[in-house]
Amino acid sequence: MKHITTLIASIAWITSVSLIQGQIVGDYNFEGGSFANTQGSGGTLNVQGNAATTASPFTNDTSFSGSGALSGGSNGLLHTANTGSAFTSNTFTIEALFTYQDANDVLASVFNSGSNSISWLFGTRGSASTEGVGLWFAYSTDGTSGGRTDLYATSGAFGSMVNGNEYYVALSVDMADTSSSGINFFVQDVTTSGNSLNSLGVAHTDTSLLTSNAGTNFVIGDIDNAVGSAATGVNYGGTIDAIRYTGSQLDSSQLLIAVPEPSTYALLILGFGALVLLRKQSVKNG
Numbered sequence: 001m002k003h004i005t006t007l008i009a010s011i012a013w014i015t016s017v018s019l020i021q022g023q024i025v026g027d028y029n030f031e032g033g034s035f036a037n038t039q040g041s042g043g044t045l046n047v048q049g050n051a052a053t054t055a056s057p058f059t060n061d062t063s064f065s066g067s068g069a070l071s072g073g074s075n076g077l078l079h080t081a082n083t084g085s086a087f088t089s090n091t092f093t094i095e096a097l098f099t100y101q102d103a104n105d106v107l108a109s110v111f112n113s114g115s116n117s118i119s120w121l122f123g124t125r126g127s128a129s130t131e132g133v134g135l136w137f138a139y140s141t142d143g144t145s146g147g148r149t150d151l152y153a154t155s156g157a158f159g160s161m162v163n164g165n166e167y168y169v170a171l172s173v174d175m176a177d178t179s180s181s182g183i184n185f186f187v188q189d190v191t192t193s194g195n196s197l198n199s200l201g202v203a204h205t206d207t208s209l210l211t212s213n214a215g216t217n218f219v220i221g222d223i224d225n226a227v228g229s230a231a232t233g234v235n236y237g238g239t240i241d242a243i244r245y246t247g248s249q250l251d252s253s254q255l256l257i258a259v260p261e262p263s264t265y266a267l268l269i270l271g272f273g274a275l276v277l278l279r280k281q282s283v284k285n286g
Contacts, residue, residue, distance in 0.1 A: 025086050026245040030068035043080040051076035058241045070240040077221035087218035090175040093250040094122050097241035102126050102163035105236040111223040117143025119210045122171050135185045143210045151202050153185035158198035165191040168257045174249040
């Protein structure tokens with residue numbers, strides 16, 4: 001019975017990972033200095049300003065060690081066309097590994113410079129803000145400032161964010177769910193191993209994002225009206241180790257921070273195969 005239970009759990013986990021992979025639109029980890037998308041339909045990132053890849057800063061937590069990261073700097077950002085509204089869904093999750101700067105920064109966004117219309121942005125708020133230090137999600141139902149809503153997860157909800165520390169953050173969204181389960185912020189300080197993942201659910205009143213004008217670009221490090229022009233003043237000048245956009249609302253067990261590295265995943269698959277053989281042998285022996 002113990003083997004059967006383990007087998008069922010393994011099947012459920014592998015199935016869950018497979019489903020997530022099928023819903024990923026963009027997975028940018030900058031490994032080997034590449035701006036390519038490793039999964040999904042999103043395109044390769046284009047460089048704007050002085051954005052460049054650097055050695056990965058995430059060396060203290062082995063789960064996120066790597067060989068590439070985006071270094072933004074002044075007017076440094078990356079962007080790719082939002083073809084077919086791939087990065088504009090009313091149900092999605094955006095994740096990032098980055099170095100906190102204690103400032104008002106945009107990590108990722110969809111914003112149309114041609115019509116000056118916003119779909120959404122995800123970033124941080126600094127100590128100078130009346131909202132306090134923490135995470136920031138802004139969205140619009142019609143693309144205008146009048147239809148824009150700003151939501152925050154401040155430090156009081158999950159502890160202080162420290163300037164210079166490395167963080168995993170995520171925003172999971174289901175606009176149709178207006179309860180506190182509809183929008184969830186996640187944050188974990190990964191500067192040292194052993195820190196836990198904290199979360200905060202925020203209620204909202206709108207049921208949809210701007211989708212009629214999905215935006216010309218998916219942008220990492222700023223908003224789209226900075227593409228081809230000067231930075232907006234909310235551009236992120238620090239280091240981003242990874243960005244992933246998934247077209248579904250993920251729970252805490254499905255986030256990057258909870259998913260094993262590829263090598264570990266391969267070992268789990270091998271273990272799954274061994275369990276199948278073990279089960280077959282058990283049945284054969286009666």
